[in-house]
Amino acid sequence: MALDEFALIGRYFRTAQLERAADSSAVALGIGDDAALLQLASGQQLVISTDSLLAGVHFPERYPPAELGYRALAVAVSDLAAMAATPLAFTLALSLPAVDEPWLQAFSRGLAIAARDFAINLIGGDTTRGSLNLGVTVLGQVPAGQALTRDGACGGDLLCVGGPLGDGAAGLAVVQGNALPEGLSMAKQDYLQQRFWRPQPQLALGQLLRGVASAGLDISDGLLADAEHIASASGVALHIDAARLPASEALTGWPELQQLEWMLRGGDDYVLLFTLPAGAKHRVAQWRAAGHAVSIIGSVHAGSGVLLDVGNGYAPLTGARGYQHFRSSDD
Numbered sequence: 001m002a003l004d005e006f007a008l009i010g011r012y013f014r015t016a017q018l019e020r021a022a023d024s025s026a027v028a029l030g031i032g033d034d035a036a037l038l039q040l041a042s043g044q045q046l047v048i049s050t051d052s053l054l055a056g057v058h059f060p061e062r063y064p065p066a067e068l069g070y071r072a073l074a075v076a077v078s079d080l081a082a083m084a085a086t087p088l089a090f091t092l093a094l095s096l097p098a099v100d101e102p103w104l105q106a107f108s109r110g111l112a113i114a115a116r117d118f119a120i121n122l123i124g125g126d127t128t129r130g131s132l133n134l135g136v137t138v139l140g141q142v143p144a145g146q147a148l149t150r151d152g153a154c155g156g157d158l159l160c161v162g163g164p165l166g167d168g169a170a171g172l173a174v175v176q177g178n179a180l181p182e183g184l185s186m187a188k189q190d191y192l193q194q195r196f197w198r199p200q201p202q203l204a205l206g207q208l209l210r211g212v213a214s215a216g217l218d219i220s221d222g223l224l225a226d227a228e229h230i231a232s233a234s235g236v237a238l239h240i241d242a243a244r245l246p247a248s249e250a251l252t253g254w255p256e257l258q259q260l261e262w263m264l265r266g267g268d269d270y271v272l273l274f275t276l277p278a279g280a281k282h283r284v285a286q287w288r289a290a291g292h293a294v295s296i297i298g299s300v301h302a303g304s305g306v307l308l309d310v311g312n313g314y315a316p317l318t319g320a321r322g323y324q325h326f327r328s329s330d331d
């Protein structure tokens with residue numbers, strides 16, 4: 001091994017770009033001791049979330065290491081956005097098969113770009129030898145009682161999404177080199193690749209939802225799967241109107257059925273899904289005017305589960321009238 005563990009940490013992680021990516025007074029003690037120390041402002045709750053990334057499961061086996069560094073932090077920070085939190089700091093548990101300096105250099109660079117973009121400082125971690133495995137723990141803060149949880153949706157609320165759907169899945173198709181629609185411009189391919197490798201956690205929108213939205217989360221597993229989480233945690237039914245789902249211009253290059261499939265079931269979008277009391281509907285126009293691409297895509301009702309309207313009325317997603325029916329009728 002060319003570099004020992006401490007030299008490696010010093011060269012690639014204990015760097016100004018990562019330790020001081022943000023101007024943060026919260027970090028009282030960073031990398032180098034047995035543990036880090038954070039100073040929380042009074043009245044704030046600590047928000048903590050961990051994500052693991054495994055090659056072949058959470059990202060393709062072939063990947064650019066700088067993009068992997070960016071994405072690893074972005075997907076973790078998205079959980080802070082989903083809790084309406086402000087980022088404070090993160091730790092990195094890194095398991096590497098070998099010391100590969102060009103890899104470390106690129107990975108650290110991508111990670112530092114993300115740290116700067118999301119204003120979050122690296123405060124510690126662990127480095128071991130093993131198969132490639134990334135563990136990112138993010139810490140944030142939220143005023144006590146104002147975190148955005150999954151369990152507050154009520155009948156009569158509106159269902160909203162914070163940005164376009166389906167780009168993560170389309171981006172993966174581009175990244176994997178799958179057959180693309182004819183005429184999909186390089187600019188659109190680039191946009192989609194960026195949406196996959198550099199998801200933008202909706203931190204600012206999440207913070208605007210404090211005290212306003214009744215429930216929310218970030219879409220990582222696909223709209224339907226994540227809507228189900230709100231429905232079950234809140235004990236309500238969610239109605240989704242397929243005609244109102246927002247798609248990017250790049251996504252519209254694919255056949256309509258493929259677009260819908262990715263908007264509903266594709267993962268990796270990292271936009272917020274939230275419920276809004278009807279009395280706060282006017283906020284949607286304000287948020288849009290401020291540059292947040294919020295759309296109303298449905299509504300909350302008494303009952304359970306997720307019901308989808310693809311043009312024939314709301315139907316549950318399982319059973320004869322559900323989404324499967326739509327697929328066979330449209331094939």
Ligand code: ADP
Binds near residue numbers: 009014030031124126
């Ligand atoms: P200990 O043996 O006390 O657990 P380590 O030798 O593992 O400490 O780590 C030394 C210091 O370097 C600690 O502050 C730890 O948080 C930090 N560190 C280790 N690996 C990383 C990493 N990949 N990124 C950032 N900090 C790291």
Ligand code: MG
Binds near residue numbers: 125126127
């Ligand atoms: Mg250790």
